Amino acid sequence: EVQLVESGGGLVQPGGSLRLSCAASGFTFSSYAMNWVRQAPGKGLEWVSAISGSGGTTYYADSVKGRFTISRDNSKNTLHLQMNSLRADDTAVYYCAKGSPSTVTTRYYFEYWGQGTLVTVSS
């Protein structure tokens, strides 16, 4: 059974930093792209960042480029999101999502989602 469990959310002041983690199990972690998707309170879904199975390729939404860094530790089946220079509009539930099997590197949907972790940016 695939499981994705996020952690690391919390309250942080504007300009601060936070590191999210996602512990994965139930599949061959290194074989799949992984993603972070966020949802602001009462709003829709926004893709944030993706990383290839090897970790060698990363992608970011324009809204977080230069501030967030995605990484993965395939030896520990763990995904991370380092968030710096946080702003109020980064307040959201952050979901970890597994990419579906795909023959095209970035052409996949989100097969499984974690339960999410809430990040609140406020003074």
Add this chain to the structure above:
Amino acid sequence: DIQMTQSPSSLSASVGDRVTITCRASQVISNSLAWYQQKPGKAPKLLLYAASRLESGVPSRFSGSGSGTDYTLTISSLQPEDFATYFCQQYYSTPPFTFGPGTKVDIK
């Protein structure tokens, strides 16, 4: 970037009703479309991918169709557990992966 729109933004329906939600992409996405269901306080759940392929375990009352830029999600007979918000997502031209704004289905 490909923009996604959905209509309606919300609808009220009764148990047993047939419900149709439309998703439109700003350019051709060649059936690279997924549908998700989200209930309050829960993570999204994959329902369909490749526009019409039902994810394992999803009831057959859910179906998808469409081509080019226009796609639909149909619930043939709405059940109490189907009251939720539904999102479409294109994965043809990525990144960025883009979602529709959602359609909330509530009880009439």
